[in-house]
Amino acid sequence: MIYYRVAFCVEQATVENIEHIQSHGSQAITQQAVWKWRSTLLTSPHALFTLLRAYSYIPKDNxxxxxxxxxxxxxxxxxxxxxxxxxxxxxxxxxxxxxxINTIDVKRLEFELSMEADHDEPYTFTLPMSIAERMAWTALLQKRQRGELES
Known part of the structure; x- marks a missing residue:
């Protein structure tokens, strides 16, 4: 089941871009929106559409x-x-x-962002067992070596 919730932009916060400072030696200041909840948890798209219609006077980018x-x-x-x-x-x-955003995409994003997975484990590649898959990997490797694919 997918839950929906609506948030409003309540202010623009000033944020220093640390990456820009480190790479260019200059300070980059950007504006970033601060969002706050303006609805309870909704379980149906119909309820969400009704709520958005009620907020029709507010700019949609907020x-x-x-x-x-x-x-x-x-x-x-x-x-x-x-x-x-x-x-x-x-x-x-x-x-x-x-x-x-469908249920599968939501769950995939939540899983990828969760702290439960151990992202520090090194990956060890092993060739697939079937000949067709091995040939596909070999073809990709050859394209990569010829510069037809980016790393």
Whole structure:
């Protein structure tokens, strides 16, 4: 099941871009939106559309629709959005134009962002067992060596 929740942009915070400072030696200041919840957890797209219609007087770029599989994940996505990181949200304009995030994409993003997985484990490549898969890997390797694929 997918849950929906609406957040409003309540202010623009000034943020220093540390990466820009380190690479260019100069300070880069950017504006980043700060989002706060303006709805409870919703379980149906119909309820979400009704809520967005009620907020029709607010500029659509000041409204974001968040998607998650639980209330805990929803709060994590809001925190990520406020930190300028990837989240499972779209602007109200994008949502009303038909952009949706399906259940599989939401769960995949939550899994990839979770701390449960051990991302520090080294990966050891082994060739596949079937000849067809081995030939496909060999063809990719040859394209890579010829410079036809980027690393």
């Amino acid at each position: 409204i974001r629709v968040f998607f998650a599989s639980s209330e805990t994940e929803m709060d994590d996505m809001l925190a990520r959005q406020n930190a300028g990181q990837i989240s499972s949200s779209v602007s109200a304009d994008q949502f009303l134009a038909g952009k949706r």
